[in-house]
Amino acid sequence: MLLTGADIVVECLKEQKVDTVFGYPGGNVIHIYDSLYKNKKYIKHILTAHEQGASHAADGYARSTGKVGVCIATSGPGATNLVTGIATAYMDSVPMVIITGNVPLSLLGKDSFQEVDIAGVTAPITKHNYIVKDINKLADTIREAFYIASEGRQGPVLIDIPKDIAMTTTDYEYAEPKLVERCIKNITEEAIENALELINKSKQPFIYIGGGVVRSEASKELLEFAENIDAPVTSSLMGLGGFPSSHELFTGMIGMHGTKASNKGINKSDLIIAIGARFSDRVVSKVEKFAPNAKILHIDIDPAEINKNVVSYHYIVGDIREVLKQLNNNIIKQDRKQWVNKIKGYKDKYPLRYPDNGLKAQYIIEKLNDITDENTIVATEVGQHQMWTAQYYNFNSPKEFLTSGGLGTMGFGLGAAIGAQVGNPTKTVINIAGDGCFKMNLIELATAVNYNLPIIIILINNNSLGMVRQWQSLFFDGRYSETTLNHATNFVGLAENFGMRGLEISRKEQVEEVLQEAINCKGPVLVHCRIHEDDKVFPMVAPGEAIDSLIMEG
Structure with missing residues (x-):
């Protein structure tokens, strides 16, 4: 069968049983997007607001389903906007295939418009990557990429496809995906x-x-x-x-x-x-x-x-x-x-404990744990709220908890929650965020609203970059250099202006009722919770100390 490179890309995705891709179109992937349009009954495309959101969504999809996550972006800034998401997946061993477009072969290496050596950029943060320069190798490259992403220690694989490769035609034959076998050869x-x-x-x-x-x-x-x-x-x-x-x-x-x-x-x-x-x-x-x-x-x-x-x-x-x-x-x-x-x-x-004075993130997370069931996925951003979630929410099954561990990527959680909700439409998906992290990728609220994804965002607002502030408080004599945020942002109003529900928790007595209301919503909802800027995560091991030398609460 004679197909263009763009059509071969989509046919290979179908071979691999890919049902969803996340991405953002551009000039050097326009032919791939045209092929996706023609195959939209087989593959759903989720258009994110930013390429980084697409990479985090593919990551969250992979972590929560066990499948390979797929994202697509164009060349130059489109490709480089994926880099943080690729590094996040690499550090946490998440199987992903990233497809980027590039300028035509004749323009490679000439500083052409929107040209970046994305394979060179991502070499340290991928399991493997490719620049496809021969249309006859395209199909096998894609198949190999999925295999590498899934076998052994999993991880992201990038395929960079010059525009003329996507336009050129060649013979295509269907091939069954190579079986990924479990690694047992050294288990003697x-x-x-x-x-x-x-x-x-x-x-x-x-x-x-x-x-x-x-x-x-x-x-x-x-x-x-x-x-x-x-x-x-x-x-x-x-x-x-x-x-x-x-x-x-x-x-x-x-x-x-x-x-x-x-x-x-x-x-x-x-x-x-x-x-x-x-x-x-x-x-x-x-x-x-x-x-x-x-x-x-x-x-x-x-x-x-x-x-x-x-x-x-x-x-x-x-x-x-x-x-x-x-x-x-x-x-x-x-x-x-x-x-x-x-x-x-x-x-x-030595149980975990926290002060019982006013509204506390720990209490909110405990109550969330009480009213949710095993049909729940919790994503987080990175910082104090992430640690409180790890401490006070009971995760009893794998794939329930999505967080950036190795890279510690602020802005990860919302995209990951989108990917998890798309991959698990019958589950309750919650993203627990801090105000600093939330600002980094809040534009993806538009994606949640556009697809009416019933994601619950619990925004723990301490008006600061809380984890860095905690270190400044404990180890830098309270010199709060650039960690007090002082936003004038009305987060509930922000959510509503994006077209989603906005709720507020300002007192401990409201927690259970408002959380339950959020869970009962049929679309995306943001719950704004204001806590004190000096609330801290304890226990804590000070830098350079033995792990049993813990600073306890207070």
């Missing part, structure tokens, strides 16, 4: 036996999970494993939802804003079983003081993570779900009642 019998020996000999094991548990869809196997070895479980920010937050073995998040039970407990352990986690600086803090008496058993799909930040005693490289299946098949069920009770004692003695 010896590696499993050595891991089991370590676990069996341990008196005080602690399971530390990361986002890899969610990506590998291993939460069921993890629950079985934790109950089999009777060990407490803590999670990085990215791992939340990989193990039920309400389970008695769960101790809460670990790290800079982790619970004292997690941070103190892991430093008392004799074996850390790290599963799909990378020992980031926000978890470990001062490496020399991290779990000084513990051996580390590290299970991860990416060999580059082994011994990168913390030295392992033993490791297994492979798909987490497959590793846990083999461990569960061979494990002897154990009883560590004394150790588990010790950690439970820490949980009872």
Whole structure:
């Protein structure tokens, strides 16, 4: 079948069972958009207000559905506007395929109008990228891109398509997508036996999970494993939802804003079983003081993570779900009642708490947790509200929590919520935002309204860049350099002028009623909540301190 490059792009998307793409048109992708128009009964296109919104929406779609997210932008500024979203996905191992247009082949490298070497720009923040210079290689390039995005440690892949490639014709033949197999080649019998020996000999094991548990869809196997070895479980920010937050073995998040039970407990352990986690600086803090008496058993799909930040005693490289299946098949069920009770004692003695004076973000999030169910997806922006959400909302299933962990991208949440709502139309999707983050991509309110997406935005307004202000308060003698925002913005009026519902919470007594009203809305709604500018996230580990040296509330 003779097709243009643009038609081949769309046919390959259909091959990969893509039902939704996010993007923004322009001159160098105009032929691809013409083909999308002709195929709109097969592929839905979501037009965002800005290309960065498209990249975050594709990311949120991927995280919440488990499918590959797809976004499209034109060359030059269109392509560069995607960069922050690509980096966000790369840092959090999110499968995405990004399609950009570029100037014709004859104009490449000549500083042509709207020309950028986007493949060069994104090389450090993609799993792989391509510039397609031969129309006969276009279809196989797209197929390979989807495979690379999905296999092993997932991540974004970019395909840059010059305009004349999209216009040229060549033969196209349908091909079935290549099956993505789970990575098991390095899961040897010896590696499993050595891991089991370590676990069996341990008196005080602690399971530390990361986002890899969610990506590998291993939460069921993890629950079985934790109950089999009777060990407490803590999670990085990215791992939340990989193990039920309400389970008695769960101790809460670990790290800079982790619970004292997690941070103190892991430093008392004799074996850390790290599963799909990378020992980031926000978890470990001062490496020399991290779990000084513990051996580390590290299970991860990416060999580059082994011994990168913390030295392992033993490791297994492979798909987490497959590793846990083999461990569960061979494990002897154990009883560590004394150790588990010790950690439970820490949980009872050092619960999360906050002052009960006035309207608090923690209280709002607790009430939100009470009135929502398992059919809910929560996205966040980045900052204090993100940490409060991680601390006070119970995530009991994977893919419930969408947040920028590795890059910490302010402005991520609204786009991610849009993608999640498009991918999960029957679920309640909530974006918890701070006022600083919200301003960065608030233009995407237009997208939510345009598609009548029933997203709930809970805007926690402390009139400041709260997390930076907290550091300035604690470590810079209260020199609040450029962190007091003092907006005159009427956020409820802003929402209403975009065409959505705007609600206000100014007193604690209003919280439950207004949140319920928001949930009952059939379209997008913003709930504006004003809190005090000096409310802080506790516990907190000061820079350079051991993780069990926590600053508690007050």
